[in-house]
Amino acid sequence: MTLARSQLRKFKTSTAKSGFGSGLKESVKNVENCPDSKEKWREAVERKKCPSFAFKLSKPEEFIYHCVINSYLNQSVELCAQQKIIFGGSCTEYSASANRIQGSLKALCTNSSPPCPNVYNSTQSYKYQGCYHLSKKNQTKIAGKNTSGDLKPVLSIMILCLLIIVD
Template identity: 35%
Template sequence: MHLYFQYLLIFFTYINYHVQKSMAFTSCEISALTVNYVNQCPEDSKSWQLAARKMNCEGIEEGCQQGIRADNHQFVFQYHCVINVWGNATLEVCAFNRTILGYCAEFNIVGSVIQDNYYADCTKHDPPCPSVYNSAEAYKYISCYELVQQNRRKTNTISSAKRTCGNLPTTFISILFRFIFGKVFHI
């Protein structure tokens, strides 16, 4: 049993090392400067490629690839259209692609990195996303974009309820005023 825990510790140390290494190599500060909020992301390969051409991520001098190219050829600075961290907006961004593990892909502006949104497990959506996919293929999993629409509807409903309830005391006082003083002054 003791040997089992040693192997487990070695395994998690190995995984942790590679995750941290991947995170360090896929963050690029220039990405935050390319963010463009959009009402809707492309939902098929053709429109994705058209949007990618317009954004021209390959033409951006980002200065982050030297360490990546020397160590790993799998990361590419390219077009993405993903949800934001709060899941209430969609945005286009030039960023390094990432392997996403069963969650919706998001862009973290503070970290300047594409990452998993751990509040949006898309393997449970209908249709589900795979447990592993490339962030540059986020358009294949439109249920993640639909989360943004759902969150916007919730926000609008809450805002509407606040406006209605916010006016309730004023309306009540106005009715009370008319009832009490209307009889005296015949308003």
């Protein structure tokens, strides 16, 4: 094995173990709004107190306040997670299934105002409000779908069950 392959394998192993972008599940909370300024971001950092969630870990200072969209693009969440470099002009999202901060494959914010740069730190996501507008827009669409129209199959089944029980 060449030295380059050996170094690459060590890098892959060390980054997998360190879990860059890893979140603390117990710190995840759905929120109506994420901070939209540096001042509000600082207030949220003080309120969330991420080191108190991470005190059992060897490096609690690595777990930093984030407020990002979820991977379904329908909710904003705040959590304590390791910072991550986001590439490709995508929004920063939290994947609950992977329990990590990552760049969204579904939400690009290069056309938002201000646009996401090609490379930025996940802790700077508050600067790119277009990402939060995407989640609010999708939240509204989902709320619009969850009307009485979705209850028709359920009501039909319930009525059918009652008819069977009565007979």
